[in-house]
Amino acid sequence: MTDLFKATKAMFHLPQGMIYLDGNSLGPLPRAASERVARMMQDEWGEMLITAWNRAGWMDQPARLGDRIGRLIGAPAGTVVLGDTLSIKVFQALAAALSLRSDRRVILSDSGNFPSDLYMAEGLAGLLGQDHVLKIAPPEDLGAAIDEDVAVLLVTEVDYRTGRRHDLDELTRRAHAAGALVIWDLAHSAGALPVDVTAGGADFAAGCTYKYLNAGPGGPAFIYVAPALADRVRPALSGWLGHEAPFAFDRDYRPGRGIERMRVGTPPVIQLAALEAALDVWDGVDMLALRARSLALTDQFIAGVEASCPELVLATPRDHARRGSQVSFRHAEGFAIMQALIAEGVIGDFRAPDVLRFGFTPLYIDAADVQGAIDILARVMRDRLWDRPEYRQRGKVT
Amino acid sequence: MTDLFKATKAMFHLPQGMIYLDGNSLGPLPRAASERVARMMQDEWGEMLITAWNRAGWMDQPARLGDRIGRLIGAPAGTVVLGDTLSIKVFQALAAALSLRSDRRVILSDSGNFPSDLYMAEGLAGLLGQDHVLKIAPPEDLGAAIDEDVAVLLVTEVDYRTGRRHDLDELTRRAHAAGALVIWDLAHSAGALPVDVTAGGADFAAGCTYKYLNAGPGGPAFIYVAPALADRVRPALSGWLGHEAPFAFDRDYRPGRGIERMRVGTPPVIQLAALEAALDVWDGVDMLALRARSLALTDQFIAGVEASCPELVLATPRDHARRGSQVSFRHAEGFAIMQALIAEGVIGDFRAPDVLRFGFTPLYIDAADVQGAIDILARVMRDRLWDRPEYRQRGKVT
Numbered sequence: 090m091t092d093l094f095k096a097t098k099a100m101f102h103l104p105q106g107m108i109y110l111d112g113n114s115l116g117p118l119p120r121a122a123s124e125r126v127a128r129m130m131q132d133e134w135g136e137m138l139i140t141a142w143n144r145a146g147w148m149d150q151p152a153r154l155g156d157r158i159g160r161l162i163g164a165p166a167g168t169v170v171l172g173d174t175l176s177i178k179v180f181q182a183l184a185a186a187l188s189l190r191s192d193r194r195v196i197l198s199d200s201g202n203f204p205s206d207l208y209m210a211e212g213l214a215g216l217l218g219q220d221h222v223l224k225i226a227p228p229e230d231l232g233a234a235i236d237e238d239v240a241v242l243l244v245t246e247v248d249y250r251t252g253r254r255h256d257l258d259e260l261t262r263r264a265h266a267a268g269a270l271v272i273w274d275l276a277h278s279a280g281a282l283p284v285d286v287t288a289g290g291a292d293f294a295a296g297c298t299y300k301y302l303n304a305g306p307g308g309p310a311f312i313y314v315a316p317a318l319a320d321r322v323r324p325a326l327s328g329w330l331g332h333e334a335p336f337a338f339d340r341d342y343r344p345g346r347g348i349e350r351m352r353v354g355t356p357p358v359i360q361l362a363a364l365e366a367a368l369d370v371w372d373g374v375d376m377l378a379l380r381a382r383s384l385a386l387t388d389q390f391i392a393g394v395e396a397s398c399p400e401l402v403l404a405t406p407r408d409h410a411r412r413g414s415q416v417s418f419r420h421a422e423g424f425a426i427m428q429a430l431i432a433e434g435v436i437g438d439f440r441a442p443d444v445l446r447f448g449f450t451p452l453y454i455d456a457a458d459v460q461g462a463i464d465i466l467a468r469v470m471r472d473r474l475w476d477r478p479e480y481r482q483r484g485k486v487t
Numbered sequence: 488m489t490d491l492f493k494a495t496k497a498m499f500h501l502p503q504g505m506i507y508l509d510g511n512s513l514g515p516l517p518r519a520a521s522e523r524v525a526r527m528m529q530d531e532w533g534e535m536l537i538t539a540w541n542r543a544g545w546m547d548q549p550a551r552l553g554d555r556i557g558r559l560i561g562a563p564a565g566t567v568v569l570g571d572t573l574s575i576k577v578f579q580a581l582a583a584a585l586s587l588r589s590d591r592r593v594i595l596s597d598s599g600n601f602p603s604d605l606y607m608a609e610g611l612a613g614l615l616g617q618d619h620v621l622k623i624a625p626p627e628d629l630g631a632a633i634d635e636d637v638a639v640l641l642v643t644e645v646d647y648r649t650g651r652r653h654d655l656d657e658l659t660r661r662a663h664a665a666g667a668l669v670i671w672d673l674a675h676s677a678g679a680l681p682v683d684v685t686a687g688g689a690d691f692a693a694g695c696t697y698k699y700l701n702a703g704p705g706g707p708a709f710i711y712v713a714p715a716l717a718d719r720v721r722p723a724l725s726g727w728l729g730h731e732a733p734f735a736f737d738r739d740y741r742p743g744r745g746i747e748r749m750r751v752g753t754p755p756v757i758q759l760a761a762l763e764a765a766l767d768v769w770d771g772v773d774m775l776a777l778r779a780r781s782l783a784l785t786d787q788f789i790a791g792v793e794a795s796c797p798e799l800v801l802a803t804p805r806d807h808a809r810r811g812s813q814v815s816f817r818h819a820e821g822f823a824i825m826q827a828l829i830a831e832g833v834i835g836d837f838r839a840p841d842v843l844r845f846g847f848t849p850l851y852i853d854a855a856d857v858q859g860a861i862d863i864l865a866r867v868m869r870d871r872l873w874d875r876p877e878y879r880q881r882g883k884v885t
Contacts, residue, residue, distance in 0.1 A: 118532050126525070126528065130524060138502070138505075138515060139836065174753055176727065177751060180724060204736050205728075208725040212740070213614075215723070216582065216614050216615060306757065308755075323613070326610060328603050328607060329574065338648075342605075342606040353574050353575060354572025354574040356704075357707075358703070358705040359761055363528075363757055436538070441736055
């Protein structure tokens with residue numbers, strides 16, 4: 090598979106002299122994306138104008154690209170659609186799940202979840218009234234916290250700080266046994282490791298496209314609804330493009346067929362053009378091979394950093410089964426260390442209070458990049474390059 | 488001002504041999520947009536990658552461009568922000584307004600409103616419980632329907648089918664007198680005619696950028712919240728980028744300052760680059776001059792069509808004060824007529840059941856275009872060019 094990943098690496102624009110270990114936050118530019126977007130803007134928007142909604146297939150694109158993402162997450166055709174942001178898609182899935190279990194009041198999640206998921210759940214619970222609550226367990230106790238009060242379990246597979254991976258299949262079995270529905274947040278899973286929403290029995294799943302899928306900043310989110318449920322849920326965000334017949338302009342809302350009802354407003358056509366080019370890179374990529382390579386890269390990084398930087402404390406599980414496609418280390422001076430590292434050409438990121446975070450994205454990161462990053466990090470630590478006032482000034486970090 | 492509009496017309500790519508009267512649905516490509524987007528993708532996404540969130544100002548762009556839209560709608564700096572779709576922004580405004588008038592249960596709107604606004608209101612009322620209701624009045628009775636049960640009046644200024652314009656100031660006065668809040672939907676107003684949310688006393692306003700503002704297909708929506716209210720509303724869609732400190736990754740949601748709390752998820756940076764180029768065209772455009780030209784163009788079209796096509800029945804008010812920047816005619820064969828007209832190079836659109844709709848966008852439409860459209864429409868009607876089987880087959884229309 091090395092040849093395959095050599096080929097995929099060549100499909101990205103990677104800046105000279107930079108080792109980019111932040112593709113878990115924002116994937117790099119696929120070389121084909123610039124031209125694809127330019128062509129869409131000139132030939133479709135520019136020349137076809139309004140008629141491009143049909144002639145260029147803009148209207149169906151959220152479903153067509155949804156099917157291509159479906160292949161990466163084990164979802165059958167017609168069960169995934171693009172649009173909005175992940176926060177909005179989580180809100181939609183939560184509202185739908187609660188409507189299916191309207192006799193229960195508890196949304197269960199864990200403190201390792203990405204905060205926006207928890208905020209959106211909090212906001213929804215507030216709208217629904219005081220008897221709906223969001224319960225937040227520690228990640229390690231999440232399974233044990235599932236009981237027959239839980240309407241819906243909202244779980245992000247991979248912890249954005251530590252890279253710790255939940256056992257989604259097991260959590261889903263437990264939740265279903267207790268009569269709860271399950272939403273998988275695949276933000277750090279789609280394109281990062283093998284996912285199978287069908288085999289795992291997810292009721293809903295959502296994820297974003299600008300991390301491991303490389304769709305560019307602000308690329309739209311995706312949502313999956315299990316086929317058995319899709320025609321049963323009444324959308325809370327009942328926008329016109331989720332209507333059964335948007336262009337009938339009926340006064341009353343009638344949900345569209347299946348996953349179509351999870352659409353809300355006008356799709357972001359320019360972003361979708363970039364996503365389409367980004368998805369081309371995935372053609373022919375075997376997710377098991379990707380996973381094997383991801384584990385090899387993270388193993389290599391862990392071993393190299395532990396050997397050369399004893400002050401850094403591993404925050405990511407060593408157990409392959411419990412690891413996503415990133416590695417995190419803790420250090421009290423993590424912020425300054427990351428600034429120094431970035432100045433030396435290794436791009437990772439920092440997550441408060443003390444986490445240094447590195448994403449390993451096999452489509453364009455190889456063993457030589459990992460060794461380079463280890464060497465530079467070792468130098469930053471050995472020579473205390475981080476110990477400068479300018480590296481301690483905190484601005485906004487992403 | 489003719490020279491100004493000659494200059495703005497030159498800033499757009501308009502296809503050869505086409506008279507484009509559908510800018511009220513999708514504005515044309517600003518010439519600078521392709522290059523702006525290409526540069527953003529290559530120099531910012533491609534080269535700066537994750538660091539562009541700060542270095543290229545991506546994170547602040549929704550507020551920065553919001554300020555530029557603010558100038559066109561009478562909103563002070565710091566009161567408008569970009570993001571999501573108009574349906575989502577209407578949902579946010581409605582939820583916020585209802586939380587401020589939590590003792591009341593009625594959302595009032597009219598049947599001339601764009602259906603998605605009504606659908607979103609219906610969805611929100613469903614979430615909040617059975618005692619919240621959406622009341623829909625005929626447009627002409629909207630003012631009279633305002634009573635002391637109304638929590639919020641949701642009104643779209645210009646009817647998307649007929650071009651009929653509400654008197655927003657008067658409706659807002661009546662609503663305020665009854666203790667209700669008011670949301671202005673400016674989908675067919677922003678960039679179409681002078682708007683003053685401040686003088687008019689709007690509590691909330693929202694609109695889209697891909698119609699008269701020419702940001703391209705799926706360009707993000709904007710939302711305005713009156714300064715006196717912005718710090719008081721608790722967002723229902725409480726996403727991380729609306730948090731007071733998104734990168735603190737706190738477990739609990741604390742709303743950001745003022746309009747910032749109306750942000751939800753990651754902004755669509757590629758779409759925003761196109762919007763930025765589109766907004767450049769507006770520099771130096773005086774909205775009163777734009778309005779004068781819009782009325783001249785719509786007057787010209789009405790007079791020309793009525794003189795040459797007696798079978799077409801005007802659906803748009805003759806009264807300037809009650810007219811937006813579009814003209815609509817009714818005809819039982821409206822669908823086929825529009826198909827024939829499009830085949831002859833005049834692009835308008837059709838809205839069920841019988842409306843032929845034409846947008847007049849002074850930035851790039853001039854009197855010669857209007858005369859050309861009149862002549863072609865007259866020929867289509869006189870020679871019954873629409874009376875062909877292929878023009879009667881209905882696909883999806885936008």
